[in-house]
Amino acid sequence: MSSNGNGTGIIVTESSTPLPEGVHLPIYMDNHATTPLDPRVLEAMMPYFTSTFGNAASRNHSFGWEAEKAVENAREQVAKLIGATAKEIIFTSGATESNNLALKGIAEMYRERGNHIITQVTEHKAVLDTCKKLEKQGYRVTYLPVQADGLIDIEDLKRAIDDKTILVSIMYANNEIGVIQPVAEIGKLCHEKGILFHTDGVQAVGKVPVDVQKDNIDVLSLSGHKIYGPKGVGALYVRRRNPRVQISEQINGGGHERGMRSGTLNVPGIVGLGKACEICGEEMATEAKRETELRDYLRAKFEKALDYVHVNGNMEHHLPGNLNMSFVYVEGESLLMGINDIAVSSGSACTSATLEPSYVLKALGLGDDVAHSSIRFGLGRFNTKAEVDYVSDKLIDVVQKLRELSPLYEMVKEGIDLSKIEWAAH
Numbered sequence: 107m108s109s110n111g112n113g114t115g116i117i118v119t120e121s122s123t124p125l126p127e128g129v130h131l132p133i134y135m136d137n138h139a140t141t142p143l144d145p146r147v148l149e150a151m152m153p154y155f156t157s158t159f160g161n162a163a164s165r166n167h168s169f170g171w172e173a174e175k176a177v178e179n180a181r182e183q184v185a186k187l188i189g190a191t192a193k194e195i196i197f198t199s200g201a202t203e204s205n206n207l208a209l210k211g212i213a214e215m216y217r218e219r220g221n222h223i224i225t226q227v228t229e230h231k232a233v234l235d236t237c238k239k240l241e242k243q244g245y246r247v248t249y250l251p252v253q254a255d256g257l258i259d260i261e262d263l264k265r266a267i268d269d270k271t272i273l274v275s276i277m278y279a280n281n282e283i284g285v286i287q288p289v290a291e292i293g294k295l296c297h298e299k300g301i302l303f304h305t306d307g308v309q310a311v312g313k314v315p316v317d318v319q320k321d322n323i324d325v326l327s328l329s330g331h332k333i334y335g336p337k338g339v340g341a342l343y344v345r346r347r348n349p350r351v352q353i354s355e356q357i358n359g360g361g362h363e364r365g366m367r368s369g370t371l372n373v374p375g376i377v378g379l380g381k382a383c384e385i386c387g388e389e390m391a392t393e394a395k396r397e398t399e400l401r402d403y404l405r406a407k408f409e410k411a412l413d414y415v416h417v418n419g420n421m422e423h424h425l426p427g428n429l430n431m432s433f434v435y436v437e438g439e440s441l442l443m444g445i446n447d448i449a450v451s452s453g454s455a456c457t458s459a460t461l462e463p464s465y466v467l468k469a470l471g472l473g474d475d476v477a478h479s480s481i482r483f484g485l486g487r488f489n490t491k492a493e494v495d496y497v498s499d500k501l502i503d504v505v506q507k508l509r510e511l512s513p514l515y516e517m518v519k520e521g522i523d524l525s526k527i528e529w530a531a532h
């Protein structure tokens with residue numbers, strides 16, 4: 107296997123100018139995809155791999171009791187972060203499983219009551235593909251559109267509800283454009299109509315205050331690796347009162363997690379998830395402020411230096427660390443190649459397995475070309491101002507150079523209306 111020397115798979119281009127202090131390449135600014143494990147989380151997890159390795163289900167010796175105690179402590183920590191009680195937390199292998207369990211488990215359990223589910227077009231694939239599977243099994247699914255700013259229209263939701271609707275699943279915050287949906291309002295509407303409300307809270311939990319009571323949430327998915335915890339562990343909040351939600355198990359076996367999710371518990375992972383939640387709860391307010399400032403600073407630098415750039419998604423209802431920007435009139439692929447020492451995500455096909463531009467950006471009404479020239483910056487706990495400066499300066503430089511070569515940009519500057527041009531077919 108060839109190596110690029112930094113072990114990340116990212117090829118770092120040689121630079122003749124010395125790097126600013128505190129900047130090490132490559133720079134990771136893709137914290138919506140995953141986050142590094144916080145060293146404090148690792149420290150909490152370590153004993154549970156070696157000395158305290160018991161099976162939390164072993165009832166007749168201290169190894170089991172110690173493991174169980176750690177799991178129950180983590181359950182409290184997770185519950186506290188979202189305003190739930192410990193008994194309402196089910197541990198899973200991650201949010202993909204949580205979303206599957208929520209949707210399939212509710213669909214199956216409430217089949218007698220109805221077969222209609224409402225979601226939205228900009229959900230994560232873990233929700234969309236689960237819904238598609240349920241459609242094959244005879245459920246009806248309404249995929250609500252979003253407005254140009256990424257928010258759903260509550261009136262659309264009201265119109266979509268019918269007497270067979272059993273579940274509404276709308277994500278708390280979007281993983282690409284960072285837009286925060288009016289969750290409390292959606293939940294209130296669902297409760298008035300006697301419909302269950304599930305939210306994919308993966309990007310919001312730990313970043314902004316999430317409270318299952320105030321937000322009228324019945325079922326919520328969360329994931330460890332998006333909040334500086336380990337990968338492969340997550341949880342599902344399942345409301346126990348007003349209303350008591352019932353979920354049909356999707357994995358059968360030893361009856362763990364009150365029968366809702368069998369399988370020996372990942373004790374170190376769960377301990378890590380709990381610790382990650384505790385840290386987020388303690389540091390959320392200051393960290394959200396810090397990331398928001400960095401985010402706004404990054405955006406302001408782009409807007410000052412470049413024309414034809416715009417943000418995607420409503421910026422008032424927005425995650426602190428998210429910035430999704432389109433750099434119009436540059437070719438997406440070249441843009442990415444020009445910033446290959448920076449780990450960000452793009453709305454283009456070249457970074458994904460499926461050869462299509464981001465369906466989230468397209469749902470906002472962006473054309474393929476603009477979606478291709480869009481970049482998602484995901485700022486996180488370990489990003490610094492020096493990194494933000496490096497990233498913005500580099501990007502501005504690359505965009506300016508690419509535009510110098512861009513005939514489209516030149517035509518726009520000359521005042522030619524591109525939409526009126528008849529391009530020759532090829």
Ligand SMILES: Cc1ncc(COP(=O)(O)O)c(C=O)c1O
Pocket residue numbers: 138139199200201202203230232277279280281306308309328329330331338339340
């Ligand atoms: C909004 C959203 N939902 C679900 C997931 C899946 O989470 P996990 O990686 O824990 O399965 C992700 C992560 O990619 C996400 O961003």
Ligand code: FES
Pocket residue numbers: 437438439440454455456457478479
């Ligand atoms: S930018 Fe790579 S496919 Fe569009």
